[in-house]
Amino acid sequence: MNNEKMKFNIVIVGSGFAGLKAANMLADSSLSVLLVDENIHLGGQLLRNIPSSLGRHTAYRPDYVKRIGFQFIESIEQKKLTIINKAIVIGIYPGKRLLLEVDERQVMTVDFDVLLFATGARERFLPFPGWTLPGVYSTGLCQVLMKSSGVVPAREMVIGGSGLFLLAVAYEALKNGVRLPGILEQSGLFDKIQMIGQLPHQFSKFVEGARFLSRIYLSGVPVHYRTRIVEARGAKELEEVVTARVDRHGQIVPGSEKIYKTNTLAVGYGFVANIELPQLAGCDLEFAGGKGGWVVRVDDRLKTSLPDIYAAGEITGIGGALKSITEGEIAALSILCHFDRGKEETHRSRFKTLTHKRQHHLRFGEYFNTLYRIDERAILSIPDETIVCRCEDVKMGDIKKAVKNGYNTPLSLKVSARVGMGNCQGRTCGVNIYDIVSSLTHTSQEAVGRFSVRPPIKPVSIGALAEHAINR
Amino acid sequence: MKDLRIDKINRQESITIRVNGQEVTAYPGETVLAALVAAGFRGLKQSVAAGETRGAFCGMGVCFECIVTINGKPNQRACMYQVDDNMEIVLA
Numbered sequence: 001m002n003n004e005k006m007k008f009n010i011v012i013v014g015s016g017f018a019g020l021k022a023a024n025m026l027a028d029s030s031l032s033v034l035l036v037d038e039n040i041h042l043g044g045q046l047l048r049n050i051p052s053s054l055g056r057h058t059a060y061r062p063d064y065v066k067r068i069g070f071q072f073i074e075s076i077e078q079k080k081l082t083i084i085n086k087a088i089v090i091g092i093y094p095g096k097r098l099l100l101e102v103d104e105r106q107v108m109t110v111d112f113d114v115l116l117f118a119t120g121a122r123e124r125f126l127p128f129p130g131w132t133l134p135g136v137y138s139t140g141l142c143q144v145l146m147k148s149s150g151v152v153p154a155r156e157m158v159i160g161g162s163g164l165f166l167l168a169v170a171y172e173a174l175k176n177g178v179r180l181p182g183i184l185e186q187s188g189l190f191d192k193i194q195m196i197g198q199l200p201h202q203f204s205k206f207v208e209g210a211r212f213l214s215r216i217y218l219s220g221v222p223v224h225y226r227t228r229i230v231e232a233r234g235a236k237e238l239e240e241v242v243t244a245r246v247d248r249h250g251q252i253v254p255g256s257e258k259i260y261k262t263n264t265l266a267v268g269y270g271f272v273a274n275i276e277l278p279q280l281a282g283c284d285l286e287f288a289g290g291k292g293g294w295v296v297r298v299d300d301r302l303k304t305s306l307p308d309i310y311a312a313g314e315i316t317g318i319g320g321a322l323k324s325i326t327e328g329e330i331a332a333l334s335i336l337c338h339f340d341r342g343k344e345e346t347h348r349s350r351f352k353t354l355t356h357k358r359q360h361h362l363r364f365g366e367y368f369n370t371l372y373r374i375d376e377r378a379i380l381s382i383p384d385e386t387i388v389c390r391c392e393d394v395k396m397g398d399i400k401k402a403v404k405n406g407y408n409t410p411l412s413l414k415v416s417a418r419v420g421m422g423n424c425q426g427r428t429c430g431v432n433i434y435d436i437v438s439s440l441t442h443t444s445q446e447a448v449g450r451f452s453v454r455p456p457i458k459p460v461s462i463g464a465l466a467e468h469a470i471n472r
Numbered sequence: 473m474k475d476l477r478i479d480k481i482n483r484q485e486s487i488t489i490r491v492n493g494q495e496v497t498a499y500p501g502e503t504v505l506a507a508l509v510a511a512g513f514r515g516l517k518q519s520v521a522a523g524e525t526r527g528a529f530c531g532m533g534v535c536f537e538c539i540v541t542i543n544g545k546p547n548q549r550a551c552m553y554q555v556d557d558n559m560e561i562v563l564a
Contacts, residue, residue, distance in 0.1 A: 038533060040503075040554060045532060053554075054501025055483040086552075104548070122534050134514040134527025141531025141551070149506030150481040150499075176478050236525055237514055390529070390537060393521035422520060423536035423547075428529075459536075459547065 008034040008082070010335060011098065011112040013089055013277060016044025017321045018313030019118035020072035021328025022335070027079040029336060034110065035076075036087040036100060041148070042073050044120050045140065046321055048147035057150070059175075063208055065321045091455030092281040096308060099468075101460050107468035114308050114335050117278050117296065118328065121271040121314035124431050126161070126186075126374055127396070129386045130232030131267065139169045139268030152176050154264035158241050160184035160229040163270040163372045167212040173266075174219050181260055183216065184227040184243050186250065186269075187372060228378075230257065232265060241265050250378030270372045272431050273315040280453045281309055287445040289373060290366035292318030293431060294450060300355050301334040302327060310334060319365030326357045376439045379432065388436070389429040391422020399433070403440050410434060410451045423459055426451040476510045487557040498555040505531065505538055505550040508561070516540055516550065517564045540564075 009031035012019050020042065023035045037044070041051060047069040050057045062070060076083070084102060091099040096115070101107050123140045125131070135154075139161065142153045156179040159166050170183050216223060224243070230252065231242040245256035273295050275285060284297040284305035295318075296311040298304055304311050312327035333351060337343045382388070384397030398417050407416040410426075410433055419433055420426030426433070430451055438448045456465075475497075477483075483499045489507060490496065498507035505528050508516065515525035516538050528538035531551050538550040541562040550561075 038552075040552065050481055051501040053484070054499055055481045057478075057481050059480045104545075122532065123530065132519070132524060132526060132529075134516070134525060137528065138530045141528060144531045144551070145506055145509060146478065149502045150478045150483075151502070151506040151510045152476050152478060153509060154476065176480075237527075390526070390535065391520060393519050393524070423539070424534060428535045 005109050005111065006034070007111040008032045009113045009339070010034070010116065011036065011110060011114075012116045012118060013037075014044065014118035014120055014313070015039075015042040015083075016046060016118060016120045016313060017069055017072070017324035018120075018328040018331070019044070019116070020047075020069065020076060021325050022116055022118065022312060022332040023081060024072055024076050024079070025329065025332035026335060027076065027081040031339060033081040034112075035081060035083045036089065037083075037085050038088050040085060042076070042083070042085065043069065045144075047073065048144060050148070050150050054150060063211075065208075068325065069321065088458050088460070089277055090457050090460050092277065099455065101456075101464060104461060105464055107460070107464045109468075112308075114310065114338055115281070116331055116335065117281075117283075117304075117309065117311045117315060118313045118324075118331075119274040119277055119315055121273050121292075121318055122427065123165075123268050124270055124272045124374075125267060125428070126269050126378060127382055127386050127388050127432060128229050128231055129383055130234065130238070132387050132390055133232050133234050133238045134236070135234070135238030135263050136232050136265045136267060139165055139266045142266045143169050143172060146172050146176055152178050153266065155179065156181065156262060157264035157266055158182055158184070158260050158262050159266045160186075160227075160241070160243065161268045162186040162374070163268060164209060164212075164368070165268055165270070166266075167209065167216065169266055169268070170221065171212040171215050174215055174221070180216075180219070180221045181262060182243075183221060183223045184229060185223065185225050186228050186246060186378075188226045188248070228252065229265070229267065234263075238263050238265055246378075250375040251381065269374060270369075271314065271318050273318060274427075275315050276425075276427070276453045276457055278304065278309070278311055278315065279450070280455065280457055282306060283309055283311065285450075288317070290369050291316070291362075292365070292369045294434075294445070300330075300358075301337075301351070302331045303334065308338075317362055317365055318369055319361045323358065323361030323365060326354055326361060330354045330358065374435070376435070379435045380439050382436075388432055389419040389422065389426075391420075391424050391428075392418040394419045394429075396436075399436055400440065403437060408437055408441050408443075410437065410449060413437070414451060420451045425453075425458070475512075487555065489555055489557075489559040489561060491561045492563055498559075500555065500557075502555050503551055504540070504542065504548075504553045504555055504559070504561060507555050508540075508550060513563065515563070
């Protein structure tokens, strides 16, 4: 690749289930397609496998949904489209143009007719004292380490937080011989039994869940419901984890504390959508608890508020792989119609089927997003000495004080308390900042708003930018 | 000594990287973070304001808590980089 300007009919950002499905379909048309992804491999966060350069896993059996995903990757590699990995979109500009940084070295301009965002989701966390100690890992990190690099985070670890993903990580850890002294789930067991009503909608998901749970129970690992991590302690690294029972509102039951001696803790509290790029592009966003918080506003055809930009997958509502596959297909068909209005009639019945399927997935997502929602009272009970913004070491007490002094928007908090000013640009603390401000000021999330997003959207080397400027 | 690698994987020949000058065994295809974790490195950098020791956290390129110096280039996310033979890694 040299520094010349590139032009594609369609640029797809993100190669998870949604991006892969759309790319596969669009690559079969006569349109030129560019698929970019920030990661080393295609597949996003869910489709992970030991890379062939590392070796072969002798015992990995992907489930039904992942097999579909791996087939997407296999078939896409045979097709005529351009794929760039380790590529970060650092800016989007009027005139349907974006700036791409590739391999941390090279910056290039790409022009497009249509842009499809399929940027997925990241984990969210509920801060507790000591969550910044080395040895406290996200559940996602543990999963990625085991699945993509064949390394376990430790020989023994405690898993805590909220959501089905805790069970997926526990399952993977047990398979690889990791001892689990306990799994701590903040929500209640009874809440989960109600899921059975959702069974007909998402059968494969329940088979998977049942497989996780049976393995966990058979291994004798205690699963504690309505139990929360209160504190992680250690001098330089994690040494022990304090847990406590919580009531229905996430409030700690006094006297129920328990201590685990362990040097490794995996934590996760569900997912939030990666909507920074659509936000930068100027797409309308919406806040919907049932969709997992802030998402990109789309219509039935996955068109955003901007005429040439579409969105698919987790960024339109947290809902899992099957929703993403369905949306990848809807987006691909919509984009085909975008270029050729005559196709509308051809795809009419398929659109109808897919829209119906999508509604099912959204309802399923709504159920889980509501079930695993973090209660306002749990947010407000974060102790004052707890770091909320890890990049700038800003504590809960600092934020409360700033809000009290009138800095009651994310933007003014950024200026006054430095939250969200660091390298991650608020991607880790943002969701908690919005919740804290909303709870403290009794203001809706829409009124609170979000951190602003400006290019470069992730830290970029000045050298690469300068070289790009000189070569133009 | 048994490291943290999963033994159900048929790996290729190992390579050597250096972490703060110390020789560490790694395998092609692993991320820098995986090689560091496997070898027992947990604290990777100092936090900006308080100077606390921090380790990797999100593992997927979001949080920047695993930034290290790789072959002289500072602030590289260990979780987004694959190891190379003779790679030189410096932890702060």
